[in-house]
Amino acid sequence: MITTIIINERTKAGRTLLELARLLATTNKGIEIQEESPYNPEFVAKIERIYDDYKSGKTKSITLDPNDIWGSLGLK
Known part of the structure; x- marks a missing residue:
């Protein structure tokens, strides 16, 4: 199953969630982050x-x- 989450990097909560996702992606093979350019x-x-x-x-x-x-x- 693939779930898409849109994160607003301009907010403190968004930056925190993105950093947590990046940390999990480096330690867990089941998580992949795909960032799209605006x-x-x-x-x-x-x-x-x-x-x-x-x-x-x-x-x-x-x-x-x-x-x-x-x-x-x-x-x-």
Whole structure:
């Protein structure tokens, strides 16, 4: 039998219950925790691709003059 429990991690009781479930999952083979991301998977994939580009040096750095932002961007 599979039972789904929705836990609000913003409350003290929710955080306590989640920590207890995690503790039980590490000591008991009959309990499994599956956490779902609240983010859209396409959005997460896009952010991961951008981060990979950043790590590999495929990004462009722009230095802005705080006194002339538009001029720094070449838009003036």
